Amino acid sequence: MPLLESIKTFSSRRPLCVAAAWLAIALGVGLTAPDLTRLAAEGQSKLLGTEAESRRAAELVRQCWPDQAYESTAVAAIHRPGGLVEADRRFAAALAGRFEAADRPAAILRVLGPGSQPEVAERLVSRDGTTLLIVAPLDAANVAPAAHEAVDWLHAQADDLRKATSDVAGLQVLWTGDSVIGRDYMRLVQVSLDRAAIVTVVLLLIVLIAVYRSFWLALVPLTTIGASLVVARGVLAWLCGVGWQISPLVELFLIAILFGTGTDFCLFLSWRFGEHFNPRNPAGVMRMTMARSFVPLVTSAGTIMIGLLLMGTTKFRLFSTTGPSVALGLAISLLATLTLTPALLVLLARIRPACFESFGGPSNGFWEAIGRKAMARPLRSWALTLGAMIPLAVLGGQTRFVMDMLTEMPREAQSAANLRLILAKFDPGMTAPLTIVLDSDVNLRSSQGLALIDDVSRLLSHQRRNEEVRSATQPLGSPEPLSRARLSSRLGEVDEGFRQLAEGGSSLERGLNAGAAKLQAALWMEEKLGLNFTGGPAAKKAEAPPAAPPSAADPAAAAPEALSQGLRTASAALLWSQGVPPTWNTPALASAFNQVLLQGAKEGARRRVGDKGSGLFDAAVRLANAPREAAPAERPAPAPAPLAPPVVAATPARPRRPPPRRPPRSRPRPCSAS
Secondary structure: OHHHHHHHHHHHHOHHHHHHHHHHHHHHHHHHOOOHHHHHHHHHOOOOOOOOHHHHHHHHHHHHOOOOOOOEEEEEEEEOOOOOOHHHHHHHHHHHHHHOOOOOOOOEOOOEOOOOOHHHHHHOEOOOOOEEEEEEEEOOOOOOHHHHHHHHHHHHHHHHHHHHOOOOOOOEEEEEOHHHHHHHHHHHHHHHHHHHHHHHHHHHHHHHHHHHOOHHHHHHHHHHHHHHHHHHHHHHHHHHOOOOOOOOHHHHHHHHHHHHHHHHHHHHHHHHHHHOOOOOOHHHHHHHHHHHHHHHHHHHHHHHHHHHHHHHHOOOHHHHOOHHHHHHHHHHHHHHHHHHHHHHHHHHHHHOHHHHHHHHOOOOOHHHHHHHHHHHOHHHHHHHHHHHHHHHHHHHHOOOOOOOHHHHOOOOOHHHHHHHHHHHHOOOOOOOOOOOOOOOOOOOOOHHHHHHHHHHHHHHHOOOOOOOOOOOOOOOOOOHHHOOOOHHHHHHHHHHHHHHHHHHHHHHHHHHHHHHHHHHHHHHHHHHHOOOOOOOOOOOOOOOOOOOOOOOOOHHHHHHHHHHHHHHHHHHHHHHOOOOOOOOOHHHHHHHHHHHHHHHHHHHHHHHHHHHHHHHHHHHHHHHHOOOOOOOOOOOOOOOOOOOOOOOOOOOOOOOOOOOOOOOOOOOOOOOOO
C-alpha cells in the first residue's frame, strides 16, 4: 500500500521531524482553538430533538408570549433569621432596581421583586417573614455560558450595593435558581474532568513503568495520547463553529477511550518493536514492525469507530452527538499511533537503547502458567470466571438511575443549600415551576375554552404532589373567585329554581282544589236554596226560557258574562257529563276552569248584592268546606262595589224534584188486659 509505505518510511527515516511536527501542531491547536467545554455546555440546551414535548411546549410559549418566555432563572434570597425589617425591604427594593438597570446583560429579561404587582410581590415573601425573593428570568439555558455571565453580573451588583449600605448588618443574600445551580454544576463537571485526567495519567504512568520497567519508555504512550487528545479537542471545537454538534459527554468519552485505546495501541507497537529490536538499525526494525502491525491496529480501531458511529443513529442527541465526535478523536489517536509513536520509539532507541533491554529478557513464567492451567480445564475456568462476574452483574442490575441534579452535587454546594432553604420557606415549585401548555382547536378565550382550562386546572389540583395550580381561570392558584361561574354551581342554582317551581306548583294545586270545592259548594247551594251565588239569575223551580242574546249596545258587559257562562258550561260538562275523550286530562281542565269560575263568581256576586251578598257567599263556601276543615275567621268585607245590571244566565235552572211522599204511620193501639 503506497500510504503504508509512505508512513513507515517517513516516520522511521525522519523521526525528529515527525515528533516536532506533532508537538508543534498540538501546541498551536491548544493555544488557538476555542474552549470545547464551553461549547459543549452551550450545546447541552439543544440536545432535545424537535419532536420532544418539552421543546415543542417551550417553542409555543416563545411564539405566543414572547414577553413572558424564559430559559432559566436566577434567584436572590434576602434572608434574615430573626425576620425582615424595614431597612431590609428598602435594600431589596434598591437591589431589584439595580438589576433592572439599562446596562444589564441582554440575557436578563426582567426582574420580579418588591416593585412588582401586589399579587406577585406578596408571594415573594415567605409566610414567616424571614425571606424575600428577587427573581430574574434569563434568556439562556441554565448551563449556557451566557447565563453564567449574567449570574456573575448579578452577584457583582449585590456585592456593590451591600458595601454601600450600612444599615443591613446581619442580612444574608443567598443565590440559587436553576441558572446558579447550572453554573455550579458545570464547574463541578469541569473539576471532575480535570481530576479524572490527572488520575488517569498518574495511574497509567504507574502501569506503564511496571510494564516497561523504564520511565522514558513509559513516556512514549503518554506523549502520543496527550498530543492526540489536544488535537482532537481543538478540531472538534473548530467543527462546532461550522455546525458540528457535541454533547457534554464528549470530553469524558475522549479521556476514557483515547487513553484506553491509545495505551493498547502503543503497547502493541512497542512490544513488536522490542521483540525485533536491533540497536544498530532501529529504523529498519520499525519499518518491519509497521508492516506487521498496521492491519491489526487499523482493524481494531476501525471496529471501535464503527461502534461509536452507530451511536449517531439514535434519536436522542446526547448519544447521537457523542459517538461521531469520539470516533473522530479515535481516528486522530490512531493517526498519532501510526506516525508519532514510531518516531518517538526510533528516537529513544538511538538515544537510550538500554530502555529496550527488558523486552529481550526471559519471562518469569507467571502468565504462561496461568494460561496453561486455564486451557487444561476450560469448563472449570469458564465457570469460575462466570461465578466471579455474576455478583457484579446482580449488583449492577440493582442500581437506580437518579435524574436529580441536586443529588449529583455535593451537599456543601452553596446553590443547592440555598435552594433547600427556599424550599423550606416557600412552596417547592416556587423557584422552578412546571409549565403545561394547552394547544386546542377551540378558542380558549371563549366560554368553552375557559371551561376547558378550568377543568384541566382543577384536575391538576387534585394531584397530591401539586402544591398549587395557576392558570387563566385561577391566576392566584385558588378556584374560589370563579366558583359561581362553574357548571356544578350553575346546576345547583338550577336545581334550586326547580325546587321553588315545584313548591309553587304544589301551592297552585292546593289553591285550585280549594277553589273547585268552593265553586261546587256554591252550585249546590244555588240548587238547594235558590240563591244566586255564581252571577246568574236566581234558581227557579221551573225550567227558565232560553236567554236572549246580549244587546249590541253594551258589548263590554256581555263579553265577560259570555266567557263566564262558557267556562261554567265546560266545567259542568267535565265534572258531570259522560263520554269525555280519553286524551283529555279531565282533573286538570276541571280544576283550571273551576278556579276561573270561582273568581268570576265572586266578582259577580259582589257587583250584584254588595257586602251582604259577598258575606253570604263566603259563609256558604265555609259551610261547604266545614266537614273537611275548620272554618277560618271571617275577614272584613271589601268596600261595596256599584251594582251591575242583571244578566240573564245562559243555562236553565235545574227543576227541583218534589220530595217523595211517605206513607202515613199508624199509631199502635193500646192492648187491654184480659
